[in-house]
Amino acid sequence: MSTESPEMIRLSSPHMSGREMKYVVDAMERNQVFPLGQNVTDFEEALRTYSGTAACSCLSSGTAAIHLALIILGVQPGDEVLCSTFTFVASANPIIYLQARPVFIDSEPSTWNMDPNLLRQAIKERIRKTGKKPKLILVVHLYGMPADMEGIMAISKEFDIPVLEDAAEALGSTYDGHHCGTYGIMGVYSFNGNKIITTSGGGALISSNETLCRQATFLSTQARDPAPHYQHSQIGYNYRMSNICAGIGLGQMEVLTDRITKRREHNTFYRNAFKQTEGITLLTETSQRYHSNYWLTTILINPAETGGVTHEDIRLKLNQYHIETRPLWKPMHLQPIFTPYPSYISGVSETLFNKGLCLPSGSLMTETERQKVADTLLNTINRS
Numbered sequence: 001m002s003t004e005s006p007e008m009i010r011l012s013s014p015h016m017s018g019r020e021m022k023y024v025v026d027a028m029e030r031n032q033v034f035p036l037g038q039n040v041t042d043f044e045e046a047l048r049t050y051s052g053t054a055a056c057s058c059l060s061s062g063t064a065a066i067h068l069a070l071i072i073l074g075v076q077p078g079d080e081v082l083c084s085t086f087t088f089v090a091s092a093n094p095i096i097y098l099q100a101r102p103v104f105i106d107s108e109p110s111t112w113n114m115d116p117n118l119l120r121q122a123i124k125e126r127i128r129k130t131g132k133k134p135k136l137i138l139v140v141h142l143y144g145m146p147a148d149m150e151g152i153m154a155i156s157k158e159f160d161i162p163v164l165e166d167a168a169e170a171l172g173s174t175y176d177g178h179h180c181g182t183y184g185i186m187g188v189y190s191f192n193g194n195k196i197i198t199t200s201g202g203g204a205l206i207s208s209n210e211t212l213c214r215q216a217t218f219l220s221t222q223a224r225d226p227a228p229h230y231q232h233s234q235i236g237y238n239y240r241m242s243n244i245c246a247g248i249g250l251g252q253m254e255v256l257t258d259r260i261t262k263r264r265e266h267n268t269f270y271r272n273a274f275k276q277t278e279g280i281t282l283l284t285e286t287s288q289r290y291h292s293n294y295w296l297t298t299i300l301i302n303p304a305e306t307g308g309v310t311h312e313d314i315r316l317k318l319n320q321y322h323i324e325t326r327p328l329w330k331p332m333h334l335q336p337i338f339t340p341y342p343s344y345i346s347g348v349s350e351t352l353f354n355k356g357l358c359l360p361s362g363s364l365m366t367e368t369e370r371q372k373v374a375d376t377l378l379n380t381i382n383r384s
């Protein structure tokens with residue numbers, strides 16, 4: 001265990017329901033302690049039904065899911081992949097695994113996700129500069145907030161470039177009533193320990209095209225040809241989800257709706273708590289079309305309105321009170337590793353990064369704890 005105080009209020013902790021154990025024990029009793037088995041099959045079916053799509057392949061991580069999706073969608077060395085700059089690094093790393101080139105697209109201020117106007121501009125300029133169409137649009141639904149999928153899909157259609165959705169943080173979020181991850185040709189989920197539900201570590205690809213998911217499963221199990229001996233005509237990976245992890249996932253699926261309700265409740269609480277205070281704004285659904293799981297509640301602090309108190313002052317103060325907060329993701333175009341790659345930037349994501357914080361939002365957090373978070377934050381501002 002860490003040396004930090006045990007009563008630290010965390011950003012997002014795993015939250016078991018108690019129903020996971022029966023699936024895990026069942027796998028052990030059947031001796032299905034490997035990356036195949038009934039739990040994996042059932043978890044795929046549960047995710048498929050939940051998201052309302054045709055097929056699902058469960059994998060060892062969200063990162064593995066993105067990697068396999070890029071391979072299946074034909075991304076080759078030197079190809080350009082248009083990727084949200086405002087994201088966690090796992091969205092972009094698999095592009096590099098394939099020796100392809102990320103082209104980073106800045107955010108729009110309302111959803112904080114990929115700006116469709118910049119996306120169009122980027123596509124036109126990439127075609128003009130390289131003589132080649134970018135291979136793929138990799139759009140991220142950050143912090144659970146859906147991207148402007150009408151705008152993104154219209155551009156995808158206009159230029160005939162497929163969309164891969166990184167919905168790692170957006171399981172259960174919807175746009176126009178359809179789940180994030182179901183707009184593009186494929187969608188990615190993550191079940192890492194900090195996500196809305198967890199399998200300790202894991203991920204999934206979903207698609208309306210069953211063939212694509214079958215390919216993902218094939219590649220994730222070392223690409224074995226259908227032969228009694230071990231024969232391979234393609235390079236494979238060991239990316240399949242284990243049957244034990246899938247058992248945890250099945251138990252978690254039973255409470256997914258409750259988990260989303262709880263996180264949305266936290267979001268509403270913070271919204272009310274900060275309503276009267278100048279200089280705090282929250283990432284907000286801009287219309288009925290957007291339904292966020294509010295995986296994390298995120299705020300922006302404007303020091304011009306808080307008497308000079310910055311997001312960093314708040315982070316440090318809350319940390320003293322054993323409350324974990326975190327700056328927003330540092331945009332990829334500002335990451336040392338990605339500076340050689342092209343980017344189409346309006347400054348929105350950099351501004352968000354310079355002002356923003358994620359607040360404790362886990363479904364395990366109590367009402368007393370979230371009150372402490374709000375009170376401590378407001379005291380930090382009001383005492384200045």
Ligand SMILES: *Cc1c(COP(=O)(O)O)cnc(C)c1O
Pocket residue numbers: 060061062063064087088090091140142166168169189190191192201202203
């Ligand atoms: C968590 C996350 C991933 C990666 O998922 P893992 O299961 O941790 O590999 C990818 N993209 C985003 C936006 C994430 O938050």
